[in-house]
Amino acid sequence: MHSGAPGAYRLAGRGGGPLHSGVTPAPETDTAASLGAEPDVRLVQLTKRYGDVVAVDGVSIDIAKGEFFTLLGPSGSGKTTTLRLIAGFELPDDGRIELGGIDVTKRPPYARDVNTVFQDYALFPHMSVQDNVEYGLKIKKVDRAERRRRAEDALDMVSLAGYGARKPAQLSGGQRQRVALARAIINRPRILLLDEPLGALDLKLRQGMQVELKRIQGEVGITFIYVTHDQEEALTMSDRLAVFDQGRIVQVGQPAEVYERPSTEFVAGFVGVSNMLERDGRRFTVRPEKIRILDDGRPSDGEHVESGTVVDVAYAGMVTRYVVALDAGGELQVVRQNLETTSADALEDRGRKVHVAWRPQQTYAIEDGPPDQEEA
Amino acid sequence: MGWLVVAYLGSLAVLFIAAFWQLDEFSGKVVHSYGTGNFETLWNGHVYRTIVLRTVGIASAVTVTDAILAFPIAFYMAKVASPRVRGLLVVAVLMPLWSSYLVKVYAWRTMLNENGILNWALHPLGLKGPGFGNVATWIVFSYLWLPYMILPIYAGLERIPNSLIDASGDLGAPPGRTFRRVVLPMAFPAVVAGSIFTFALTLGDYITPNLVSSTQFIGNVVYANVGVANNLPLAAAFATIPVIVMVVYLLLARRLGAFEHL
Numbered sequence: 001m002h003s004g005a006p007g008a009y010r011l012a013g014r015g016g017g018p019l020h021s022g023v024t025p026a027p028e029t030d031t032a033a034s035l036g037a038e039p040d041v042r043l044v045q046l047t048k049r050y051g052d053v054v055a056v057d058g059v060s061i062d063i064a065k066g067e068f069f070t071l072l073g074p075s076g077s078g079k080t081t082t083l084r085l086i087a088g089f090e091l092p093d094d095g096r097i098e099l100g101g102i103d104v105t106k107r108p109p110y111a112r113d114v115n116t117v118f119q120d121y122a123l124f125p126h127m128s129v130q131d132n133v134e135y136g137l138k139i140k141k142v143d144r145a146e147r148r149r150r151a152e153d154a155l156d157m158v159s160l161a162g163y164g165a166r167k168p169a170q171l172s173g174g175q176r177q178r179v180a181l182a183r184a185i186i187n188r189p190r191i192l193l194l195d196e197p198l199g200a201l202d203l204k205l206r207q208g209m210q211v212e213l214k215r216i217q218g219e220v221g222i223t224f225i226y227v228t229h230d231q232e233e234a235l236t237m238s239d240r241l242a243v244f245d246q247g248r249i250v251q252v253g254q255p256a257e258v259y260e261r262p263s264t265e266f267v268a269g270f271v272g273v274s275n276m277l278e279r280d281g282r283r284f285t286v287r288p289e290k291i292r293i294l295d296d297g298r299p300s301d302g303e304h305v306e307s308g309t310v311v312d313v314a315y316a317g318m319v320t321r322y323v324v325a326l327d328a329g330g331e332l333q334v335v336r337q338n339l340e341t342t343s344a345d346a347l348e349d350r351g352r353k354v355h356v357a358w359r360p361q362q363t364y365a366i367e368d369g370p371p372d373q374e375e376a
Numbered sequence: 377m378g379w380l381v382v383a384y385l386g387s388l389a390v391l392f393i394a395a396f397w398q399l400d401e402f403s404g405k406v407v408h409s410y411g412t413g414n415f416e417t418l419w420n421g422h423v424y425r426t427i428v429l430r431t432v433g434i435a436s437a438v439t440v441t442d443a444i445l446a447f448p449i450a451f452y453m454a455k456v457a458s459p460r461v462r463g464l465l466v467v468a469v470l471m472p473l474w475s476s477y478l479v480k481v482y483a484w485r486t487m488l489n490e491n492g493i494l495n496w497a498l499h500p501l502g503l504k505g506p507g508f509g510n511v512a513t514w515i516v517f518s519y520l521w522l523p524y525m526i527l528p529i530y531a532g533l534e535r536i537p538n539s540l541i542d543a544s545g546d547l548g549a550p551p552g553r554t555f556r557r558v559v560l561p562m563a564f565p566a567v568v569a570g571s572i573f574t575f576a577l578t579l580g581d582y583i584t585p586n587l588v589s590s591t592q593f594i595g596n597v598v599y600a601n602v603g604v605a606n607n608l609p610l611a612a613a614f615a616t617i618p619v620i621v622m623v624v625y626l627l628l629a630r631r632l633g634a635f636e637h638l
Contacts, residue, residue, distance in 0.1 A: 109545040116546045122539035126561050136547035
């Protein structure tokens with residue numbers, strides 16, 4: 001079933017399932033070789049089934065050493081299962097996993113040079129923070145003095161120096177999260193796997209931890225594989241990201257690439273706002289911040305202009321989001337910075353006739369049909 | 377609820393008070409004068425000491441045996457079996473509790489009998505069953521109370537998130553070490569919780585020793601003194617011993633965190 005799929009990943013659907021068909025994004029963007037480094041992680045045609053459900057369906061990725069690589073997708077898209085396959089908690093039904101060129105597909109978790117930061121942190125409740133952090137070293141029989149020293153360094157790195165004697169239950173969510181990180185990093189693994197590590201934190205903490213994580217990755221120089229369903233998190237943190245849908249990778253690339261040039265409607269919709277239009281039989285997307293609402297009705301040179309009606313306005317502090325129904329068909333979301341607008345002004349715009357304009361070079365053709373359209 | 381407390385604590389208080397009464401040796405009547413004579417009799421009586429040691433010893437042996445037998449069963453139920461098999465196993469563990477205690481003990485009596493199935497099965501191997509006695513008591517008690525050990529351990533193991541087991545493996549621990557360092561310490565309070573049942577139930581029983589052994593437990597002596605010998609104060613004094621043993625046991629169990637697992 002997987003034999004006829006050359007290239008690093010495939011989009012061809014299997015019989016019966018909803019299909020994302022046709023488009024083959026430029027393959028050079030997803031091989032680590034193109035980044036000039038030997039791949040640290042290589043997944044080849046990785047497949048995992050649970051009964052009739054194919055959780056991971058022929059996933060292939062190369063990840064370079066020191067990369068911050070994100071697996072992005074909605075829940076149930078196979079990103080966490082992929083991570084668990086790399087960690088060794090699940091064994092694939094098909095395909096291969098290589099770490100640093102060595103095939104580890106059949107190895108148990110304890111024989112793989114990876115460590116995981118779990119979504120629920122998975123700290124051992126019967127051990128102190130110190131013992132939690134030292135756990136991996138104790139298993140490896142590192143001597144006590146060395147253990148102490150490295151645990152101190154690790155706790156210091158996550159700004160939890162002096163918390164060693166506490167039990168996990170005495171820490172806040174954010175602190176537990178950082179203990180989990182210290183416990184993983186202290187082992188200096190080849191690869192650190194992070195399973196929605198910030199999912200349980202509130203927005204402020206999350207943003208703080210995003211910066212922290214990037215800093216720590218820079219300090220330790222370990223390859224990070226990061227699972228999230230939060231597209232903003234994926235865009236701000238990743239060197240590259242892979243968008244998952246129904247067990248398959250639909251696009252791999254750098255954040256700007258994936259955001260600005262989504263290869264399918266699913267990616268366009270999941271990474272941002274889809275804004276799909278069809279004109280002259282050509283389907284394309286244009287990002288909401290690239291569209292101008294013309295107050296004076298005059299486009300600048302080369303801009304494409306259409307008329308429409310504002311059907312919805314949402315004032316969001318920094319920006320206002322408009323939904324404009326176009327006279328030529330279709331709806332667009334438009335985001336405008338609130339340079340002079342106030343919330344009162346913005347809300348009055350509902351029902352107004354407007355002209356919107358964008359530069360043709362800001363539109364990207366989407367070649368696949370809507371997800372429900374099957375292709376023979 | 378309030379009445380329950382009054383009735384329970386009240387009878388316990390009466391028991392303690394009765395333990396200090398005396399029996400008039402000639403009339404055989406209870407004299408309500410206080411003295412520690414009953415406890416002196418128990419302390420100095422070689423027989424009584426043997427009976428206490430036997431009771432506590434077999435209760436301990438039953439507890440350890442059940443813990444060893446129950447843990448793998450509970451582990452399989454909580455962490456290995458599929459939900460369907462798990463449900464069937466829970467029913468299988470509970471099933472013996474729905475049948476009469478006496479039926480089960482008599483069944484064992486028949487099996488352990490000189491001409492019973494056990495000797496019949498062991499005969500070709502040149503072996504012989506334990507017959508009636510302390511070993512039989514130990515086996516039958518271990519069988520009777522096993523579900524009371526399995527269920528708390530099962531519940532305790534089920535409360536250990538699988539991610540902790542994953543995390544231990546992820547940090548380099550092979551399954552054996554994960555078991556020793558994570559599963560066992562986390563499930564230990566549940567084992568202690570189960571042991572409260574196996575230990576207390578054995579300590580207070582007098583029917584099983586009567587049926588599969590000719591030796592006596594504390595309960596047999598109490599029973600004999602209440603009924604046959606009509607020495608209520610001595611029975612009360614002897615009955616305080618398991619109460620004290622259990623109080624000490626429960627205090628220890630609480631320190632080990634067992635009460636969160638009941």
